[in-house]
Each structure stands twice: as structure tokens, then as C-alpha cells.
Amino acid sequence: MSILIKNGRVIDPKSGLDEVIDVFVNGSFIEKIDKHIRKAGSDVRIVDASGQIVAPGLIDIHAHLREPGYEWKETIKTGTMAAVKGGFTSVVCMANTNPVNDNKSVTDYIIQKARSEALCRVFPCGAITKGSKGEELSEIGELYEAGIVAISDDGKSVKNSAVLAKALEYSKLFGIPVISHCEDKDLSKGYVHEGRASLLSGLDAVPAIAEELIVRRDITIAHYVNAPIHLTHISSGGSVNTIQQAKKDYKKITCDTCPHYFSLTDEATLGFDTNTKVNPPLRGKEDVKVIKEGLRNNTIDIIATDHAPHEGTSKDVEFDIASFGISGIETAFALSLALVREGVLTLPELLRKFTVNPAKLLGIPYGQVAPGKIADLIIFNMDAAWKVDRNSFLSKGKNSPFHGWSLKGKNLLTIVDGKIVYKDKSFKG
Amino acid sequence: MNWTKKDLLGITELTKEEILFILDTAESFKEVSKRDIKKVPTLRGKTVITLFYEPSTRTRTSFEIAAKRLSADTINISASTSSYVKGETLKDTAKNLEAMNPDVTIIRHSMPGAPHMLAKIVDSSVINGGDGTHEHPTQALLDLFTMREKKGTIDGLKIVIVGDIIHSRVARSNIFALRHFDSEIICCGPPTMLPPHLNELGVKVEYNLKKAIHNADVIMMLRIQKERGGVNYIPSIKEYSTFFGLRKEHIPNAKKDVIIMHPGPMNRGVEIMDDVADGPYSVILEQVENGVAVRMAVLYLLLGRET
Numbered sequence: 046m047s048i049l050i051k052n053g054r055v056i057d058p059k060s061g062l063d064e065v066i067d068v069f070v071n072g073s074f075i076e077k078i079d080k081h082i083r084k085a086g087s088d089v090r091i092v093d094a095s096g097q098i099v100a101p102g103l104i105d106i107h108a109h110l111r112e113p114g115y116e117w118k119e120t121i122k123t124g125t126m127a128a129v130k131g132g133f134t135s136v137v138c139m140a141n142t143n144p145v146n147d148n149k150s151v152t153d154y155i156i157q158k159a160r161s162e163a164l165c166r167v168f169p170c171g172a173i174t175k176g177s178k179g180e181e182l183s184e185i186g187e188l189y190e191a192g193i194v195a196i197s198d199d200g201k202s203v204k205n206s207a208v209l210a211k212a213l214e215y216s217k218l219f220g221i222p223v224i225s226h227c228e229d230k231d232l233s234k235g236y237v238h239e240g241r242a243s244l245l246s247g248l249d250a251v252p253a254i255a256e257e258l259i260v261r262r263d264i265t266i267a268h269y270v271n272a273p274i275h276l277t278h279i280s281s282g283g284s285v286n287t288i289q290q291a292k293k294d295y296k297k298i299t300c301d302t303c304p305h306y307f308s309l310t311d312e313a314t315l316g317f318d319t320n321t322k323v324n325p326p327l328r329g330k331e332d333v334k335v336i337k338e339g340l341r342n343n344t345i346d347i348i349a350t351d352h353a354p355h356e357g358t359s360k361d362v363e364f365d366i367a368s369f370g371i372s373g374i375e376t377a378f379a380l381s382l383a384l385v386r387e388g389v390l391t392l393p394e395l396l397r398k399f400t401v402n403p404a405k406l407l408g409i410p411y412g413q414v415a416p417g418k419i420a421d422l423i424i425f426n427m428d429a430a431w432k433v434d435r436n437s438f439l440s441k442g443k444n445s446p447f448h449g450w451s452l453k454g455k456n457l458l459t460i461v462d463g464k465i466v467y468k469d470k471s472f473k474g
Numbered sequence: 475m476n477w478t479k480k481d482l483l484g485i486t487e488l489t490k491e492e493i494l495f496i497l498d499t500a501e502s503f504k505e506v507s508k509r510d511i512k513k514v515p516t517l518r519g520k521t522v523i524t525l526f527y528e529p530s531t532r533t534r535t536s537f538e539i540a541a542k543r544l545s546a547d548t549i550n551i552s553a554s555t556s557s558y559v560k561g562e563t564l565k566d567t568a569k570n571l572e573a574m575n576p577d578v579t580i581i582r583h584s585m586p587g588a589p590h591m592l593a594k595i596v597d598s599s600v601i602n603g604g605d606g607t608h609e610h611p612t613q614a615l616l617d618l619f620t621m622r623e624k625k626g627t628i629d630g631l632k633i634v635i636v637g638d639i640i641h642s643r644v645a646r647s648n649i650f651a652l653r654h655f656d657s658e659i660i661c662c663g664p665p666t667m668l669p670p671h672l673n674e675l676g677v678k679v680e681y682n683l684k685k686a687i688h689n690a691d692v693i694m695m696l697r698i699q700k701e702r703g704g705v706n707y708i709p710s711i712k713e714y715s716t717f718f719g720l721r722k723e724h725i726p727n728a729k730k731d732v733i734i735m736h737p738g739p740m741n742r743g744v745e746i747m748d749d750v751a752d753g754p755y756s757v758i759l760e761q762v763e764n765g766v767a768v769r770m771a772v773l774y775l776l777l778g779r780e781t
Contacts, residue, residue: 365585
């Protein structure tokens, strides 16, 4: 089976390619990129991409697929169905499953499940410490051999600085990144950002320094042991400024933010909509400005989703006791395309943060449209308008604060490993 | 003015006109409580539920008396007697109560936003009787009623709120209400108990009690919210009292006709001394009395609204 994608504007951020050109996919691979490719035959599927953009499949370095242990919130199957709809062809699933992915058997299970049920590539992230308790290192080497691409105790910071130092140092052995969730738990006993909105709502608040302090600490430790560090879901302007400064002295720092941190402010929490409850919390207007500036000046390397699906009942309660998290993998790309319209990033720059940069961080050979590369591709329309309807999410998690929003830009077709795994109803190509 | 709102969830949802309309309506109800027969038939056949997840003496009783004086039927549910202790969610409790067709539910809850959640679920009216550290709208309304009654106006006053501001829904609702008027609002307390961004609400901050109450028309004392961890914000109750307890010798710093307010419950000897609480400037029991009139007005307006 082969696919010929005709007349699309093909953007490959890595090579700088950006022109209307044809792409021929044969088997799992991109065989040829050229003007006016002609192929015929019953086994050639011709896709008319006129007026559309052809780009590398997106890579999400931070999602919660919830399996094993929380299958009522999401499964590898439903999570990847949602992912390919959202334009993602590779997803890193976080380790806070039940049991925690801190040993080879859990990793094996995830990989087996993904092999039989996933619609896209699934890369497990292992836990830094056993049970993500922050005390003893997981068997990082065994996890690595089983197939993890990163380690993270996401959901919390490794509180003990000595343990984090050992993890950073030890993982150099395998060349996998340590993904750090930055949060000082003693300062973060709350549910929303500390600001004018929290003063109005009376909700217990978390100051931005709860994140900023750990950003500083983790960078200091990484620098000391000369290991790479990746700081995830950065939400505060102060963190961005710190990272920007630190990157001048020490090159092995990368970071990501998520669409909700540049699409919403803490004002969204004023109606007590529990779908706006996320950790770290939605920040103030000034933070959003600095996050965008950080994306523009490349302080922020990657956009991740932090897709955190939850069942209705864990959100259908008082704000204080509602679960943290946003089901975001189906809205992430469209929300991010707004950055292009606003002039924050060019389209190739934006795509870089969804493809080349995450691939580089994880050391995986994807995120490119080039001859000889694996055919993980998306076709999307920059201007297609649509309305977010959480009830039409493929994810089990309907917990979206963007329900009812009108967005522009839509993924139309997703190809993983040379096969079409998602096609939007509206796409006639 | 015609009342159209179904719920009273917070002061932030009210316009200045609506606030004044409630106060004016309360004036006419105050007289009812002074009659021999303290009952009017206004809300006959209406059902009022008080759903209290937190302890309360004043507010619950005040609402119940207000409802009864308007001839409504009242049912009281408290957390300890509700299915809450059996693990029922607020949403389910709300739906079950709604199935019994009440006309209004007054909810008190330890978590901000609980009344808002309830109001989204039920078609009947919801009144916020205090939600965590968020709002306590009827308290602020009765406080404004008392100020206006005593001072003749709410404009041009210097109003000092002293204590555990960060945990106080009473302070928040009062600030939200007083912002509509041309008064000076000052918050006083240990820095740890004054939330950041107060200045963005037009509130001045003064740590020193004596300075804060200088020339004050109104001093509103608040208790330390022990149930919300207030004691962790100060070294000790004793030290707090030394710096922020209102004593008789403080009073000459304020205006001659200052009024001393407290939403209750008081911790005598901590934030307020006996001779102040029971002294000539105290209007604390008048606040309680006015509370009934204000709540009658609120019930009357919500249940008699234009639909």
C-alpha cells in the first residue's frame, strides 16, 4: 500500500522545506518528495492536499494515558484515538499509572498494549523513583532496556535534592532526559494561582514561586552534575525568565509549556468551573505574556499537552476536591495555531516545537518530512473554523475548559507508519 | 426596581442599585419583627431549606426566623444529619432535594463555589450562606444595613476591618459591597493574614492597629479562622491578641461616634475585649437583629422575582 499526497504545502521544519510539492509514501517510509509525482495503480491512494498543509506528525512529550490502573479515565486505545485526531503521531505517556511505571513489567505491559491497540506510537516514560515517592531510584537501566524514553515523577517534584542529583547523574548512562515537574509542595497548598482572581474567589492559592523555586533548584543541580534537564509544563513568567538566563550559562536545559498556559488566565477560574483546575494552575495575564515571549525567543523549546483526562464524577464536585487536569490532546494544536495568527511564531517555528524539538529531546527518529524517513505525517488546514464540543472528544476525558470555544485550524488526516489512522469527516481529499 | 435574579451567590454579582434595593426592602421588614405578632403571610406555601455543611448558630437561625416570619415552611439539614456523612456528593444531594420541590435552598459550605455549583444544578433559588473563604453575602448586606442605619449613609466613611482577612468571607463580601460606595476601606492585621493584591480592590493596608483605626467611623473585628488554619499564620493567639486585640484604650483614636462591629462568633479576650464588645460603641447585637430583616428582604425578593 502506498499513498501519494498531491499539491499540499509541505513544511519540514528540520530541513526548512516549505513549498507546494508532492509526497509519496511507500510502505512505512517517505519514498519521494518532488514536484508532480505520478503514480498509478490500485494500491496507490491519492490524497488531494490542495490548500492544505502537510507536516510531520506531532510529538507529545507529556500525556497521561492512564493505563494501567485508571482505565475508566482513559486507555491507551482511547488516548491514542484522541491523539491522532489532534494531529499527534507519537505520545509519551507519564508514569503515574497504577501501579506506577517504575519497573520493567509495567513498561512491558504498556508497550504490549500499545502494540495491539494504539493508533500511534506510544513511548512510556518511567518513574524517576520507586512509586514516584522521591526516595529510591527506580531501576532506570532496566526500564530503559524495556523501552522508556525519559524518566519523570510527574505530578510532583523529587523533593529530596540528593535523590534528584543521583537521578540526573545516573541517567547520563542511558542518555535519556529527566523530565522535571517543578513544584514546591509546601508552598503549593492550593488550587488556583495566587493573584487577583484568587482574592476574589477565595480559593486557596498557589504562588508562582512554588514553581520558580524548583526551576532554579533543578537547574542548579543539573548544572552541578552536568546532566541535561527538561522542565515540563512551565506556567509562570518568572520561570521563563529564570530559564532564559540560565540557558546562557548552561546549554543542557530544555523546557515545555502547554496550550492552556498561553490560552487562558486565572480569570477563567472565577466561575468555579472545575475544568479550569489544573496543576500548575492557570496564571495571570503577565505570565501569559512572558510565556508567549518565551515561545517566541525559543526559551521554551516544546509545546506539550499535559493531556490529563478524568471521568465526569471527579470534576463534578466542589472545586477544592475536583481532580487537577485538562483533557487537552484534541485541542492543543488548534489552540497553538493561534500563536501563528497572533504573530508570536511562524508556522514552521510552531511546528518545530511540536516535532523536531521533542524528537531531539527524546532521541527518536521522527518529526520530519524527508525522503527515507518514517512516514508519520499530518495534513491540516490552517483556517478551518470549528467549535470545541467536549462531547465529541474521542478521549474518555471530557474535562475541557475550552468547551464551546470557536477555534481555527484543524487536523484533517493523520498517517502513522505509512497508514492512514485518522481522517476528519470534512476532509474530501 | 424589579428584582430578576434567581440566586444570591455573592456580592460581586450585585449592582450598587441592587444592594441598595435589598437594604431598602429590609427597612420595611425590620418593623415586622417588632410587632406582637411577628408574622406576615408573604411566603405562605413556600418551602425554604437550609443546607449547612458547616456549623452555624446565627446565620442558620436568622434565616429560619426570617423565613418563618414570612410564613414559609423551613427544613434544616446539617452535615452531621445529612447523607454527606455517608459519602453522597453535593450534586446528588442537590438533585434529591430538588426532587422535593423546595423554593429556595440556603447553603453553607466549607468550600468556595459550592453554592454556585448547587445553583447550576437546581432550578429553584440558591442563597449563599457562606462558602469557605469566598463570600458571605447576607452578612455583608446586614453589615451595610447596620452602617447605614447608624451613620445615615455608607458614603464618606472610614471603615477598618481587622483580623484574619485572608480567611474571611465576611471581609471579602464587605469589601466587594463597600467598593460601590465612596468610603475608605482599610484592612488591618498581621501581614501573613492580609492577602496579596488587596490594593487592586481599592483597599488600603495598615499593619498597626492604632494607626489603622485613627479617625475610623466603623471598626469591624474578625476572629481567627482556626478551622481554616488561621493559627498557623501567627506565632500564638496570645501574641496576636497583644497586637490586634481591640481594647478600650484604643477607642479614643477613632471618631467619637465610632461603631464597633463583629460578625460573630467572638473570641472574647482575643480579638475583642469584654469592655469593647459590651461597651457603648458596640453594635454587635444590632447586627444580629438586622440580619433577620435583611434575610427576610432577600427571601422576599428572590421568591417574588419577576419571571
